[in-house]
Amino acid sequence: MLGASIMPQIAQKKLYTAESTHQTVLPAPINQEAVKEQIKSLCKKRNAVILAHYYQDELIQDIAHFIGDSLELSRKAAATNAEVIVFCGVHFMAETAKILSPDKKVVIPDVNAGCSLSNECPEEDFRKFCEKHPDHFVISYINCSAAVKAQSDLICTSSNAVELVKQVPKEMPILFAPDKNLGRWVERQTGRKMTLWPGSCMVHETFNEEAILKLKINHPEADVIAHPECTEVLLQYADFIGSTSKLLSYSQSSSSEEFIVLTEPGIIYQMQKNNPLKTFIPVPGIDGCNCNICPYMRLNTLEKVLQSLISLSPEISLNEQIRLKALSPINKMLSLSA
Numbered sequence: 001m002l003g004a005s006i007m008p009q010i011a012q013k014k015l016y017t018a019e020s021t022h023q024t025v026l027p028a029p030i031n032q033e034a035v036k037e038q039i040k041s042l043c044k045k046r047n048a049v050i051l052a053h054y055y056q057d058e059l060i061q062d063i064a065h066f067i068g069d070s071l072e073l074s075r076k077a078a079a080t081n082a083e084v085i086v087f088c089g090v091h092f093m094a095e096t097a098k099i100l101s102p103d104k105k106v107v108i109p110d111v112n113a114g115c116s117l118s119n120e121c122p123e124e125d126f127r128k129f130c131e132k133h134p135d136h137f138v139i140s141y142i143n144c145s146a147a148v149k150a151q152s153d154l155i156c157t158s159s160n161a162v163e164l165v166k167q168v169p170k171e172m173p174i175l176f177a178p179d180k181n182l183g184r185w186v187e188r189q190t191g192r193k194m195t196l197w198p199g200s201c202m203v204h205e206t207f208n209e210e211a212i213l214k215l216k217i218n219h220p221e222a223d224v225i226a227h228p229e230c231t232e233v234l235l236q237y238a239d240f241i242g243s244t245s246k247l248l249s250y251s252q253s254s255s256s257e258e259f260i261v262l263t264e265p266g267i268i269y270q271m272q273k274n275n276p277l278k279t280f281i282p283v284p285g286i287d288g289c290n291c292n293i294c295p296y297m298r299l300n301t302l303e304k305v306l307q308s309l310i311s312l313s314p315e316i317s318l319n320e321q322i323r324l325k326a327l328s329p330i331n332k333m334l335s336l337s338a
């Protein structure tokens with residue numbers, strides 16, 4: 001849940017609201033160009049690569065060597081020759097990079113960048129849950145800790161969950177964790193009933209049906225595009241459902257000129273860059289609040305990226321036994337995904 005210290009930082013930002021543009025600015029007037037130059041030069045000196053998730057602040061997206069969703073970032077982390085990975089995303093993502101690249105130094109700009117899905121699935125509780133279903137094949141969404149990955153048979157992302165579930169033999173019961181909303185959507189796509197862990201994303205759960213209806217009335221020609229972490233009630237309004245990278249490519253290929261975007265609005269930066277003539281409308285949280293913005297993702301800032309490159313910390317470290325156990329279901333995912 002939100003730490004009290006998080007909110008003031010968020011409150012200082014210019015935040016996304018419905019019908020607003022999608023710009024954010026850093027709270028303090030720093031010399032952004034100077035900071036970017038220092039980051040560039042330190043990356044060279046340290047042989048470092050910056051990987052950023054689409055939900056990062058646009059300033060961070062602009063300095064990243066690679067921007068992607070969880071699956072793309074996992075692949076990039078596994079393939080890079082850099083000695084240092086600066087992971088601009090949340091903790092479980094940086095952990096995944098470390099699982100795949102144990103010999104590299106993996107740092108995260110703010111170590112408190114967690115995730116409600118991962119927090120709601122503690123290692124011990126998950127162990128008991130699995131023990132209650134010993135005959136089940138355990139598929140975990142990548143949004144979980146290394147300790148939970150280590151107890152799983154297969155990892156998936158929102159890009160490949162449907163495709164992977166379809167590959168599990170029909171007679172084998174499946175336990176799916178930790179996102180019940182993604183799990184339900186996969187059930188509907190595959191016709192497979194699964195035992196679901198009851199977790200959810202605090203951001204995607206705050207989207208509001210009334211707000212979508214209002215936006216649809218004001219923008220009747222717009223396509224509604226949604227991430228499958230949204231609740232079933234909201235997904236029924238979607239013209240297209242997919243992971244962040246799939247939403248991005250859909251926004252390019254669709255002939256529609258307006259899009260109502262049902263996911264964290266950080267993705268709109270790349271959508272707008274790729275489609276300057278199209279209009280992207282973020283959906284606000286309940287009562288127009290700014291809880292549609294992931295408070296964890298936005299803990300990372302340009303200054304913290306610089307700091308992490310200077311000090312090479314906070315560093316992600318993992319127990320080797322857990323790392324090896326977590327590596328196996330991740331490698332299985334990478335080999336099974338098209």
Ligand code: SF4
Binds near residue numbers: 203264294297
């Ligand atoms: S948007 Fe949701 S799932 Fe993604 S990092 Fe934030 S809390 Fe976790």
